[in-house]
Amino acid sequence: MRKLAVALLLLLPLSATHSAEELTEASYDRIVKHIMPSAEEEAWRKLAWRTTFWQGVMDANKEDKPVMLYTMNGHPFGCT
């Protein structure tokens, strides 16, 4: 019985759910900072991206340059 109780206690952390820090005026800024992307995570925006393939083709045709297309399931600049 004692062994069973110990085993059940060991299993507890696995089944427990994780709770979020409560959203209050006091925690607000800290939570925003955690969720928002850092400058490093946003570094990709420094490139002069066109947001559709055809906008890339139009500008490439005008500037006589090759097109580099990055394409994913879900728009890479939205939710992918």
Next chain:
Amino acid sequence: MTEFIPCADEVWRLHNLKEPDCLHFQKWCDEGGTLNGDGERTTRQGTYCCTPSGVFLGSANHRDPKRIAEMLRGALKKWKEIKKEDRLLKDDPVKTWEQINRNEKQYPTDGMVLRVNSRDMPRTGLDQNDWRTHAWNFDYAWFRKEEVARMLPKVFEKKAKWQLPADLVQRTCRLHLVDNVRGQTPGFAPENVIEAEVNCEVTRLKKGVVTIQLTGKVKLEQGQRGLEAKMLGEAQYNTKTEKFDKFELVVVGQRWGATQFNRREDDRERSPIGYVLSIASDHATEKVAPTDFGSYGWR
């Protein structure tokens, strides 16, 4: 990178539709081999290079920047070997653009666009070397001018209280408060909204700017997946420009369950998640249509 015109797009549409830009892509996309296994239906996601006229220059699907750089160097070498008249389009591509049906053409210039950032909230027991621990994602929520107008009372008075229109709150919650932190996931259906409300209270009126406190709650549930969260934020409406100078809503709570592509197969228990909805910038990369724009019902 200045030697290329970089662009990004959604691959399923390019691979499957019969619009001019899609047919252009389909003409050459497999010339370097299919990047994600065999089969007509296999995703074509990856990085590709081509001439505007549609001559294939290179392709790869790697996270390793060295592999992509190598592909780009090869593409540039091929580009230089092609005569100018062969690498450029003979027809004006701007005219073709007019024939292409894109959701982005409905961008609500005079309305409001919110960027919806999502990320897991801190919790113990996660591997700090696992990319999933630090994953984040974003999407855009669009509101037309008349929808923004419906968010406001006819007269502003200090301490005035009201709720944002239920249809707009429900649409935003079920299509944008989704667990996309690690990958794509579909929105919730209208019947999956258990509760969704955003309460407003005027806290300040000064020089034509109305400061509004936002509070709210949401519960979404579809089978084994769901979200239950609280909301808090602040908006500032400018009565002169008739636009929000600020609209920031933070949502924190618990998500659970998994969908086909959101990489939660081993993380189905309730765990903390957070969102920040705030006004998007005018940067070109922030004008992408909402992921589930088809469910907006805009015509």
